[in-house]
Amino acid sequence: MIDPGASADPALVARLRAAGCVFAEDEAALLIEAAAGSEAELERLVVRRVAGEPLEPLLGWAEFAGMRLHVEPGVFVPRHRTERLAERAAQEAAARPRATVLDLCCGAGAIGAVVLARAPGARLFAADVEPAAVRCARANLVPRGRVFEGDLFSALPGELRGAFDVIAVNAPYVPTREIAHMPPEARDHEPAVALDGGADGLDVHRRIAAEAADWLAPGGVLLIEASDEQAPVSAALFEAAGLVAAVERDDERGSTLVSARAAASS
CATH class of the missing domain: 3.40.50.150 (Vaccinia Virus protein VP39)
Structure with missing residues (x-):
């Protein structure tokens, strides 16, 4: 189990940064939150993100005008x-x-x-x-x-x-x-x-x-x-x-x- 409130593992941040994620630390924290304590789920999400999938559908939400809105894979993410x-x-x-x-x-x-x-x-x-x-x-x-x-x-x-x-x-x-x-x-x-x-x-x-x-x-x-x-x-x-x-x-x-x-x- 992982602690959703813990600081992101430097190795996780490094993986995201190597994949071109500009805000790797922030993304790592959000992916840990989305994994809800499951190491297997976190690894699944990180693999998909490193492969180039958008962050928001992986999280299940996009931030827009101060709100979290539900989004799914294959859906246009609001800008x-x-x-x-x-x-x-x-x-x-x-x-x-x-x-x-x-x-x-x-x-x-x-x-x-x-x-x-x-x-x-x-x-x-x-x-x-x-x-x-x-x-x-x-x-x-x-x-x-x-x-x-x-x-x-x-x-x-x-x-x-x-x-x-x-x-x-x-x-x-x-x-x-x-x-x-x-x-x-x-x-x-x-x-x-x-x-x-x-x-x-x-x-x-x-x-x-x-x-x-x-x-x-x-x-x-x-x-x-x-x-x-x-x-x-x-x-x-x-x-x-x-x-x-x-x-x-x-x-x-x-x-x-x-x-x-x-x-x-x-």
Whole structure:
């Protein structure tokens, strides 16, 4: 048996460091915690980590906006830069009584979890096309939120059309040619459907822009993450669809968002 509270074995730290783990001491402590006292389980986890598997699914959770969210192997791990998108969605939801919110391309439901924590009066819905992501999102959001499996807006009940005060989207936006240059934790262990945005990275943005106005309530806003270079193009897509779009940048976290707002009812 190992003591989960003990300092990490220097040999364990050295194994992780040799495998390229930059924060080897921290990772060793987390893996010891996850092993829950079992030397055999710790060795199994370390072998998988040294082989290049992402840390978070090995632990069973990812830290996001101060919360531990359930994640499984093969599921997109929420990035810290996306915390800005989640915060903005929660801010918009909190400004409306009983806001109806959609976490689209929800992955593990990280954005929805922040909305529920910071805008507790919101009605939250989430959707993703990837079954493992839907399973994780349900673990993180149900019973306070409802999670649907399917392709973008087609996953949703028709009665929600025109109902959303806030739609938050972290759609795939990596250009296909760039996936080969991503870190192996993402490239080899996360689903391509969560990463590949097509030739310029904006294929899914185009599909969302084509339908977004039909799903937003009057005065509702859609918030979508993009790269700094893509954002003006994405904003133009939403402008062409009849929404008022703007680019928001957070240099501290390296986050760029496009906000697209529907006209208020007259």
